[in-house]
Structure formats: C-alpha cells, structure tokens
Amino acid sequence: MSEHDTNWTLIASAASSLTHGSQRLQNFIDALRRLLHEDAWKSYTHPNGTHHEFTRFADFLEHPHGLYANIERVQNLVRDDPQLASDLESALSEKKGGEQNSEDADNYGVMFENSIEESSESGKQGNRRAYRLRRLERDAPNYHARVLAGEISVNRAMIESGLQVPTPSIPKGTPVDDVAITLRRRYSPDELAVLRQLLTEDDSSV
Template sequence: MTDSSPLRARGSLIDALSSTVDRGGHGLKHTPPLLSRVLEEGAWQEFETVRGEVVQHTDFVDFVTTPPLKGLGATVDLVRRMVADDPTALDLLDRALGGEKTSRDPDPHSSEATPPSAKQAAALRRLQKDAPELHARVLAGELSAHAAMVQGGFRARTISVPVSKPESAARALRRNLKPEELAHLIKLLSEEEPAE
C-alpha cells in the first residue's frame, strides 16, 4: 500500500489524534478538530498503522482504550474532558458512544460535582432529542448548551447572589426578577419559618 491509500491516510489521522491525546493539556487545541474528523470520516473503524498493520474496530470505546498504534490508549473520560469546550466534537463523541453514559457519567440532575463535560454531553443529548432547533444553534456556536437548556425549559435559570452584603443581593434580585416575583419573594421572606 502507498502513503496515498485511504487506510494509510486514516492511520495518519489516528496517529495525529493519539499524539494530541497523549500530550494532554499541550494538545487541547488540536484534539477537538482531529477527533471531529476521525468521527465524521469513521476513520477509527478501519485504518493502517505506520507499521503497515490494518486495524479494525467495531466499538468506539475499544478504539479509545486500545493502546497505540491500534488505538488511542486513553479513557473515554479523558477524551471527553479534552473536547468539553467544543460542542461539535462533544456531540460527535456522544453519538459514537451511542448516547450512553460511561461509568463516570453521573445523572445530569445530580450534584455540582458532575464533570462539566458530562453535563454538557447530557444537555446535548436532551436538546438533540427534544429541541433539535436549539441543538443546531449550540453546534453553530450561537448558544451555550446551558443557555439552550434554559431557553428550552429543561433547566431553571439561576443567578449568583452575593450574601455578604444584603444591598448587593437586593440589586441582583431586582435586576433579574419581575415585580410580581419580587413581591412574592418579599412575602415569603417576611413569613416565619415553620418550627421543625
């Protein structure tokens, strides 16, 4: 086979992706576009290594966890973290994984300890299923996944309120609540807490 063969070209792409994953933080800017290409082209399913071996995978997780040169020699969690800020790569990764949670993907509605990439992947899955137009806007870079989830009614809009200064908390609430919501809040705050 020559260097121009499709399998060798795929192998070169896999080798480049494996190198960026291996470099960790130093390869962050290159990993999302490389992973996107590998997934869009299906290069991970069959390729030729630099040693001339033809490698075939039917399961993407096997491809990720198989040591180089036949795979990436990484974990799905690492790859997910490396593409967490790229909605397109994250969406393609999620599709390659079949939309299934990996062992470290907690319930998207659980605590703040949920890794951001797992939260974003869960949001992208929900948007793709229930709000495809918002999903498309996230992939186009028009909205963040969180903003799309809020806009679609899948997450409540939240704000940060400084608690050390009541005046600052009041200003933040006035800026973000409608007058009737403020009146209801004032009523709730003036009521006594029931004894436990």
C-alpha cells in the same frame, strides 16, 4: 500490520495534530472522526509492545496513554462540524469504564441545577453536558442546532427552550441592589412581601 498497530498509528496522528494546534486542525478532526467511527481508541498496542484498552471515550481522551487532551478543548475544536460534535458528545456520554489495569479518575466537576425529569436520571446519564444535548436534540432540535453552531450555550438553550428551570444563584459579595433586581424578577409581589416579613422578623430568640 496488525489491527492494533493500525489503531496506534491513527492515535499517534491525532495526538501529533492536536499538539500542533490550528496548523493541523483538519488532520486532527479527520483522525478523531475515524477514531470514533472505527472504535480504534478502544484497543491498541504501542510500538514498545505495551497494550492498552479503554471502555470509555472520555477516559481515552484524558489519559496519558490515550490522547492526553482536555475534553473541553476537543469539544471546542469540533464545534464547527455539527455531525462530529454530536458523535463526540454521544461517545462522551458512555458509562464510566476507564483503562483496564490502570487507575481511573473522573474529572468532571459538575454543578447540578433543577431541571425537568433530570434529578431522577442524572446518576445514570453519564456526562451532564452530553445528556442535556440529547434532551435538546430530542425535544428542542432548533436549540440543539444553535448549540452545535456555537451560537448559544447548552445551559441557555435548556432554559430558553423550557427544558430547565433556572436556579437563582447569588454569589457572596453580590451588591444588595443586584440581589433585589434578581429577586424581583423571580418572585411575585406577594412572595416578596412574605420575604420582607421574614427578613425583618426578630430572631433574637432563636
């Protein structure tokens, strides 16, 4: 059996296990670990003779010719395995490549927030979640471990560790009382006094 045929067998096993959900979760985890460690996802030949190649793991996960899986679901399935979760995030952070000779789509809908050093690096860091996990692993390992254990979100870990400044967000329709509470938490009395003045200024001439 050729290497490509072996890769296909492993991919088919992972896809089948993923379809069966919790009943075959361990089989999927074992197959995913091998896919990552052996780079089996990068190149394989389907039994019908069609050859496929990928240069980015995120594309392989989502593509119909790959696992055709939701990335967030896969992340959730492996969160109890810290090493595999870390390996997965590293693979997801690889630069965009796509499947050769096929239409590629980037499905990451990301809302950017203010954070230390990130504004200048976000364009070259790939997936935002993976980048923030690397920051935590490097600069706040305790919080990194809590994220992998599912105890805390990446966003909360970045804020509590001091690696990210929270961006105030007031959705349309938020009760005025709640807005006031948020502003009092964010600004000093002097700043609030300026805000009051600005809000009460007559802007009829504008």
